[in-house]
Amino acid sequence: MSRDFLNLDEVAAWLGKDRRTVEKMVQRGVLPGRRIGGEWRFHPAEVTHWVEQDLRTLDAAELATLENSQKSTELDQQSPLKTLLHSETCEIQLDASTKPAALQALVEVAGRTWQIWDPAAVLNAVHEREQVMSTGFENGVAIPHPRNPLPEVLGQSLIAFGRTSSGIPFGAPKRTLSDLFILVLARDARTHLQILARLGRLLQSAEILDGLRSAPSGSDICQLLLDADARIN
Incomplete structure (x- = not known):
């Protein structure tokens, strides 16, 4: 999290989701990300804003997963x-x-x-x-x-x-x-x-x-x- 951008594995761990799920989300334009040097990269602030706006749609289990991914x-x-x-x-x-x-x-x-x-x-x-x-x-x-x-x-x-x-x-x-x-x-x-x-x-x-x-x-x-x-x- 110290660098300006996160890679796919770091975002997956941060969101408490598996890598394939996150990759599909960004490919479909659901999750904000960009290609840099052929690899997906994510800005922490953009991911945080996306999560915030999605909070109202998450059930208890999804909220627990998100919470446990932060610590x-x-x-x-x-x-x-x-x-x-x-x-x-x-x-x-x-x-x-x-x-x-x-x-x-x-x-x-x-x-x-x-x-x-x-x-x-x-x-x-x-x-x-x-x-x-x-x-x-x-x-x-x-x-x-x-x-x-x-x-x-x-x-x-x-x-x-x-x-x-x-x-x-x-x-x-x-x-x-x-x-x-x-x-x-x-x-x-x-x-x-x-x-x-x-x-x-x-x-x-x-x-x-x-x-x-x-x-x-x-x-x-x-x-x-x-x-x-x-x-x-």
């Missing part, structure tokens, strides 16, 4: 969220009735950690990602994040949670309103993708969603997510 050294592999999520970054009364206001409020919640050195740059990066495609899901959850890791403006990777009293338009499929928001800010691509995949798996559970909508405090939200994180295989 960020920044995370506790038994409970990846434990490193990034804290009770002070969980807000049950997010003061927002519009998408821009929700993003602004989430960055402010994340800023309680004092790990964001340039809040304006973070907010701008999150807005730019939303302009590409909404991070809202049909189940009322949105997982806003920058398109690229932000090592230059973050002291450490982190997650912030926010809940609004009613759903707001966030661009989710079928115009579903969003009321649960999880902001993911990562310093590197492996942490970025592993956490997105982990959250995707956790938030497919109706029980967890019900708990997030009814928890009486930020500390309860934090504990609910960490308990679920520790239980998942």
